[in-house]
Amino acid sequence: MTQYVCLLLWVIAATIYSCAPKPYAATNKIYRQQAKQYASILKAEPTPIPASGAPIPASWIGTTNFNMRKPNYVIIHHTAQGSCDTTFNTFTLPRTQVSAHYVVCKDGTITQMLNDYLRAWHAGVSKWGNVTDMNSCSIGIELDNNGLTPFQPQQINSLLVLLDTLKHRYNIPAANFIGHGDIAPGRKVDPSAWFPWQQLSEKGFGLWYGDTSKVILPVDFNSRQALRIVGYDTRDTSAVIKAFKRHYIPVDSTNSSSLDEGQKKILFTLMQQSE
Incomplete structure (x- = not known):
């Protein structure tokens, strides 16, 4: 009897869950439809591209790699x-x-x-x-x-x-x-x-970066070039320095768009890791 009651409760719970509103059911359906469309694109066989004066291959050749x-x-x-x-x-x-x-x-x-x-x-x-x-x-x-x-x-x-x-x-x-x-x-x-x-x-x-107190900056150290080596888009140097500080020096994530010597040492250390 106990097993029957447990089974009945499980069936009721499952029924309630299956009937419960699913707020993203509609968009999940769209997701599956779009994924299916892209799958069909992947399954499409290559078609010859005609080039002026060049012969058109009789068939396509699919690589196995x-x-x-x-x-x-x-x-x-x-x-x-x-x-x-x-x-x-x-x-x-x-x-x-x-x-x-x-x-x-x-x-x-x-x-x-x-x-x-x-x-x-x-x-x-x-x-x-x-x-x-x-x-x-x-x-x-x-x-x-x-x-x-x-x-x-x-x-x-x-x-x-x-x-x-x-x-x-x-x-x-x-x-x-x-x-x-x-x-x-x-x-x-x-x-x-x-x-x-x-x-x-x-x-x-x-x-x-680690302890930078003993880091010696090169005489010709260029902050803009170093930021570019790390990966930043340096077309707007001011914005990049602010982004760099926000990431690596959050205690100084102010609107300041300049780097002091200690901050340049941090940048130099990161540049060396990126090269």
Whole structure:
């Protein structure tokens, strides 16, 4: 009798769950439809490209040596919104034209919103090193935070687990874990000066520096050139210095667009790691 009651309760619970409203059922259906469309594109056979004066091959020849393109960067953002639910809504409205692969809520919950191999719209107009289309080679991670307060410990702990998974899954170099503000200086400031970059670096995600008191700067040290070697787009030097400080010297993440000698030593150390 007890087993029967337990089974009956389980059936009732399952029925209630299956009938419960699913707020993103409609957009999940659209996701599957769009993924199916891209799958059909991948399955399409190559077609000959006619060139003037050149013979057209009788058939196509498929190579046997290929796999999926993989992401090589991870870009970290803060949502600048009030809650994860608000962000989920934003990322499921076509008119917003923004998205990310993952959203990490304050309580540490990780929600994946897009397959890692697909291109999210999270980076916008951005540049890092010679890469001018960051969306095509990166994974975007959004942290539920308004940019004005510290990040929750459980949120950072979950982020570290996610980053470790991605790093090993795609063999992403430590230097390629960066922030939105790094790739879009002057336009974006996330994930804010509150973000614990040093803590991440200690786990192998992103660059950091040690004791720089004994560092000797070269006589011809050029801060702008060093920032470019690290990866920054230096067309707006003032904006880049502010972005650099926000990431590596958050205690001085002011509007100052100059570097003192100690800060130049930090930059020099990071430049050496990037070369």
